[in-house]
Amino acid sequence: MNESKLEIKLAFIIGLRNIVSDEISRYADLHIIKKETDLFYLDFLQDLTTVKHLRSVARAYVIVQNSKYNPSYISNHKSILGGLIDIVIRNESNDAFKTFKISCAGSESKEVRGIAEYIQRTYGLVEKEDADIKIHIVKYDEIWEVGVQITPRPMSLRDYKLMNMSGAMDPTIAFAVNSLCGLDKANSYLNIFSGSATLLIEAAQCYPNIERFVGFDNDKKRISLAIQNIKKAGLMKRIQLKQKDIFDKPDLGKSDAITSDLPFGMAISKNEDLNNLYQYFVDYCQETLNKDGNLVIYTSEHQVLERIILNSKFKIIETLDLNFITSVNSYLRPKIFVCGFK
Ligand SMILES: C[S@@+](CC[C@H](N)C(=O)[O-])C[C@H]1O[C@@H](n2cnc3c(N)ncnc32)[C@H](O)[C@@H]1O
Structure with missing residues (x-):
């Protein structure tokens, strides 16, 4: 044999x-x-x-x-x-x-x-x-x-996730987004549309050097779920969460890195136009990202986003094309955009 x-x-x-x-x-x-x-x-x-x-x-x-x-x-x-x-x-x-x-x-x-x-x-x-x-x-x-x-559950299921929020990001993708942000040399990190806080928790667990982690979302239920996850991860002292709407241009200071898993489909309010929402988002990032900082965005609506970025002060440094089947058996082909100022 x-x-x-x-x-x-x-x-x-x-x-x-x-x-x-x-x-x-x-x-x-x-x-x-x-x-x-x-x-x-x-x-x-x-x-x-x-x-x-x-x-x-x-x-x-x-x-x-x-x-x-x-x-x-x-x-x-x-x-x-x-x-x-x-x-x-x-x-x-x-x-x-x-x-x-x-x-x-x-x-x-x-x-x-x-x-x-x-x-x-x-x-x-x-x-x-x-x-x-x-x-x-x-x-x-x-x-x-x-x-x-080798493990009873997939390694991508993290202990800090108390409940699976619909639209929550796969933690392995959150890890990828964070690792494309140049976080080794960052002091401040902002996560826009924070949902259940997957990106924030993954970042705080991997980058003990970062002093300030802030996230915001306009949905009260998601903020309270995110707080439970952050507590479970033992990160309440390091992560600040705010209930804010991007259309109000919240004043949260400037950041060395910005990450976002953009809303789409069910996750945006009725009557909201995706173009308008993404335009507000990109404008807000232009005002709040430090000059040498990185903006890393994850979205399934890449055509809408790409058009807006190309007309902004940002350039696209790199994109990653992902491809997977969700837990409800639908195919997703989202992209990660790594951007910096032109
Ligand atoms: C795709 S989800 C983010 C999921 C998150 N990455 C996670 O792992 O849970 C998008 C989020 O954007 C939020 N959102 C939608 N419209 C918003 C707005 N106008 N201002 C702030 N947050 C908004 C939704 O409440 C939702 O939590």
């Missing part, structure tokens, strides 16, 4: 490849073996702590690949899968995993049922649809891959 080596597989949102690559390069113990559009493969490590701390990655798995590792082969060599489960369990606290699920074609077949019985018997786990241990046996081209997700 060809010995297959263990690897770590990381899955992320299409468009964040360079962000993930940059984040990984900060850790001496992480080595990328292969890069795909939305997947990276890393050399295996016994201690998965660093992998679990990656903020730009949605999910991570311990995997092995081999042309022979079909479900029938794995049912006759169960220790191959057992080895992966052992690694994942060893790297979490004792009671993290109670249930398991096997994703595999023919999941009712004799072979797969045999594998499920083995897992139940060996690890005392219960088979369940929404499971803690997620196992996959899938074929990519001619190669079978057997893998186990």
Whole structure:
């Protein structure tokens, strides 16, 4: 039998490849073996702590690949899968995993049922649809891959999120927006349209050097949800939130960096015209961003925004085209715009 080596597989949102690559390069113990559009493969490590701390990655798995590792082969060599489960369990606290699920074609077949019985018997786990241990046996081209997700929940679900507000930003995207802002040399950070405070919390957690974090939103419910999230993150002393409307041009001083996840669809009030709202937003940023500062904007309505930016004092330094399916199964193709003064 060809010995297959263990690897770590990381899955992320299409468009964040360079962000993930940059984040990984900060850790001496992480080595990328292969890069795909939305997947990276890393050399295996016994201690998965660093992998679990990656903020730009949605999910991570311990995997092995081999042309022979079909479900029938794995049912006759169960220790191959057992080895992966052992690694994942060893790297979490004792009671993290109670249930398991096997994703595999023919999941009712004799072979797969045999594998499920083995897992139940060996690890005392219960088979369940929404499971803690997620196992996959899938074929990519001619190669079978057997893998186990290393965390019970996706890494992109953060502990500080008490409730999932509709329209809340994916935290891995918030991390990407913040990392494009030049925050290492910033002292002040403003987040316009702060919603549930994803961008503010991600920034305050990653940049202890920044003295002043301010955000505003005109929706009282969202402000109160954001306060709960900020409290949960232990950041009440560092983040100020204001209930303000962009049309009132709130006076919050100048900032070294501005980020925004722009409202669209349901998140804007009736009778509001998107063009007008985005124009107010860009005008406000022109007045409140410091000369050398960066403005980083995330939006699905990129054509409207791009037209307004091109007629403003800002230039577009870089754009990132993202592509993903939301939790309600709709396709989104938003963009991140990195801007500075012309
Ligand atoms: C796309 S959401 C931001 C989501 C946020 N990034 C998060 O992770 O929760 C846009 C936000 O803009 C706010 N908003 C809409 N119109 C506004 C206005 N005129 N002034 C201030 N905030 C506004 C909405 O209340 C909403 O929270």
